[in-house]
Amino acid sequence: MSLKSTMEIRKCEGCGITLQYSDDSKVGFIPKNKFKEGAIYCQRCFKLKNYNEKVYNDSLIVDEGLIDKVNATNNYAFFLIDFLNINDESINTFKQIKLNKTLVISKCDLIFKDINLERVKDNLRKSYDIKDNIIFLSSKKNQNINQIFTTLDKNNLKTTFILGYTNAGKSTLINCLKGNKERIIASSMPNTTLDFIEIKIGDYKIIDTPGFSLKTTFNKKQEFELIKKLNPVYFVSPINYQIKEEQIFSIEDRLYLKNFGNNSATFYMSNMIKIKKIYKDEIDNYKEINVNEDNDVVIASLGFIHVKKKCTIKVNEEYYNLISVRDSILKK
Numbered sequence: 001m002s003l004k005s006t007m008e009i010r011k012c013e014g015c016g017i018t019l020q021y022s023d024d025s026k027v028g029f030i031p032k033n034k035f036k037e038g039a040i041y042c043q044r045c046f047k048l049k050n051y052n053e054k055v056y057n058d059s060l061i062v063d064e065g066l067i068d069k070v071n072a073t074n075n076y077a078f079f080l081i082d083f084l085n086i087n088d089e090s091i092n093t094f095k096q097i098k099l100n101k102t103l104v105i106s107k108c109d110l111i112f113k114d115i116n117l118e119r120v121k122d123n124l125r126k127s128y129d130i131k132d133n134i135i136f137l138s139s140k141k142n143q144n145i146n147q148i149f150t151t152l153d154k155n156n157l158k159t160t161f162i163l164g165y166t167n168a169g170k171s172t173l174i175n176c177l178k179g180n181k182e183r184i185i186a187s188s189m190p191n192t193t194l195d196f197i198e199i200k201i202g203d204y205k206i207i208d209t210p211g212f213s214l215k216t217t218f219n220k221k222q223e224f225e226l227i228k229k230l231n232p233v234y235f236v237s238p239i240n241y242q243i244k245e246e247q248i249f250s251i252e253d254r255l256y257l258k259n260f261g262n263n264s265a266t267f268y269m270s271n272m273i274k275i276k277k278i279y280k281d282e283i284d285n286y287k288e289i290n291v292n293e294d295n296d297v298v299i300a301s302l303g304f305i306h307v308k309k310k311c312t313i314k315v316n317e318e319y320y321n322l323i324s325v326r327d328s329i330l331k332k
Ligand SMILES: Nc1nc2c(ncn2[C@@H]2O[C@H](COP(=O)(O)OP(=O)(O)OP(=O)(O)O)[C@@H](O)[C@H]2O)c(=O)[nH]1
Pocket: 106, 107, 108, 109, 110, 137, 138, 139, 140, 141, 164, 165, 166, 167, 168, 169, 170, 171, 172, 173, 185, 186, 187, 188, 189, 190, 191, 192, 193, 194, 209, 210, 211, 212, 231, 232, 233
């Protein structure tokens, strides 16, 4: 027997992590007998797949070195961002990828039907100064999936990374490209994929990657219920408010926005997020943000608010770093 077979290293086909049977508190754990039997999933992925049992581990930091590792190759890269997570931080990470790349706006089935995607694409280019290819797709509805292969062919490459923030739908896309044989585990929990997973599809090699985590994020990591809400499962129907001077918006009873003046604002967020209009608050520390006509007020990890008229809004200081303003990506 060769030395190699006695020290066999195998990776979990669900999340990419190296399997181990020595410590059940660490990632990659699999009971020894299952390992010997040749099981393909670590215990976490097995439970996710078979019982939809979600274990949230906030100690996982998987971003480190990922960009450098990717940039050291000659592969192509698709970088997925879902419609509600287009913000300064996610676009900035996209720009740090030095390979030939495409920005993929994922989960398009969640975007309301009347939206003119070509216009959104042009506006995105202008707002964020993006020169790369941009495509919109939905793995759930099988829309535009083939553009992955046509883009690779155009660039004369066979190997590509699928990159993006956690929950952007990278693993779901790869399973979809593979004809939904569902080997890679996809779930609404952050950090489902833990290491690179190489999948062969015909002549192509598609590499799934662990998702980046937003540094500026709305949820405090341990808040399991909130994390679930941030990942929209249902169609995102925009909610329009005709705002009166004194109205204050309370989002999930913690983020407060006010001073819109007499205005019109449309919220694009997961419909599970609790938005209330109130007239009184007990917040002492507010910070100001200048908003121009037809701007989006972006709230990192939540979505955005399309505001019609120029105003100087106020946000409670605690959440100030989540907010950025851009020319609306829905601008006509
Ligand atoms: N509506 C909709 N949901 C999707 C789509 N693609 C993925 N999802 C859902 O988004 C969630 C995250 O999907 P994953 O494929 O695990 O995301 P990921 O980018 O691989 O996440 P990490 O592995 O954590 O980095 C799951 O609940 C999926 O069902 C899509 O096209 N439409």
